[in-house]
Amino acid sequence: MGKRRRLKFDKKPEGLILNSLVDIALSLVIGFIVTIPLFFESGIFVNTPGVAKASSGDVSDIKVNIHLLDNGAIMLNEETVSYERLEELLPELLARSVARKVIVSTEQNVKYERVVQILDLAKQKGAGELALLRSRQ
Amino acid sequence: MKQMGNIDILPMACVGLILVLVMMMIAPLVMTHTQTSVDVPMAHTAETKTEENLTVTYTVDNRLLVNDVEILPEQLPDVISAELDKDPFQLVIVRADKEVYHSDVLEILAQVKRTGAKRIACATKKPRE
Numbered sequence: 656m657g658k659r660r661r662l663k664f665d666k667k668p669e670g671l672i673l674n675s676l677v678d679i680a681l682s683l684v685i686g687f688i689v690t691i692p693l694f695f696e697s698g699i700f701v702n703t704p705g706v707a708k709a710s711s712g713d714v715s716d717i718k719v720n721i722h723l724l725d726n727g728a729i730m731l732n733e734e735t736v737s738y739e740r741l742e743e744l745l746p747e748l749l750a751r752s753v754a755r756k757v758i759v760s761t762e763q764n765v766k767y768e769r770v771v772q773i774l775d776l777a778k779q780k781g782a783g784e785l786a787l788l789r790s791r792q
Numbered sequence: 793m794k795q796m797g798n799i800d801i802l803p804m805a806c807v808g809l810i811l812v813l814v815m816m817m818i819a820p821l822v823m824t825h826t827q828t829s830v831d832v833p834m835a836h837t838a839e840t841k842t843e844e845n846l847t848v849t850y851t852v853d854n855r856l857l858v859n860d861v862e863i864l865p866e867q868l869p870d871v872i873s874a875e876l877d878k879d880p881f882q883l884v885i886v887r888a889d890k891e892v893y894h895s896d897v898l899e900i901l902a903q904v905k906r907t908g909a910k911r912i913a914c915a916t917k918k919p920r921e
Binding site: 673676677679680683684687691692693694695696697698699700701723761763764765766767768769770771772774775778779787789 | 801802805808809812813815816819832833834835836837838839840885887888889890891892893894895896897898901902911912913914915916917918920
């Protein structure tokens with residue numbers, strides 16, 4: 656059997672150990688960097704809020720018309736769809752459009768949050784331009 | 793000659809930590825566009841960047857404010873026009889509470905557009921996931 660070397664624990668560390676302090680400080684900074692976008696307000700650009708016009712002579716590129724009803728229903732190009740179905744259909748419809756424009760109209764008592772939810776979804780699915788209509792024709 | 797001792801770094805580290813904490817607390821207040829508290833809707837899309845803007849706030853109790861100054865709805869076009877005369881390309885951000893009716897917000901957007909605003913955005917906040 657060889658000699659077992661005894662570890663010496665009685666030696667006091669020289670100076671101050673700052674490792675843990677630096678770790679905490681770094682964690683705080685990283686946490687700060689990660690959470691700051693949550694506090695920061697951003698925005699979605701919207702186009703002219705106007706009144707819907709229907710001109711028989713115009714050839715329109717628009718392929719996505721979303722209408723929100725007071726009862727929570729969503730109508731996509733005159734057909735009632737669920738939110739999940741809208742998520743599926745939006746990329747397909749936008750792919751057919753050159754301008755990739757989405758027009759959103761609502762009934763009178765629709766909450767603003769629902770409209771922004773739809774605008775956000777449209778942007779995520781590749782919409783180029785968002786337009787809000789005051790009334791549906 | 794008297795020799796200088798080691799620099800005591802602990803107070804400096806403590807001051808640094810306190811500064812970080814203070815910055816974390818103050819940053820949300822500084823980085824919002826105005827001091828008027830509004831629960832804006834959540835959205836993943838973030839198109840606008842930090843820049844000089846004109847903020848139109850519409851609160852849940854139907855108060856209308858332009859750059860934190862409360863105005864009457866009929867005063868909105870004049871106030872916006874006066875601000876846009878200084879810079880016609882100024883970004884107009886509409887901060888509306890998520891609980892208000894969209895028709896009310898749309899009326900504000902329409903009035904802002906009529907005054908000649910070229911860039912209009914709806915304020916949103918990143919969702920916490």
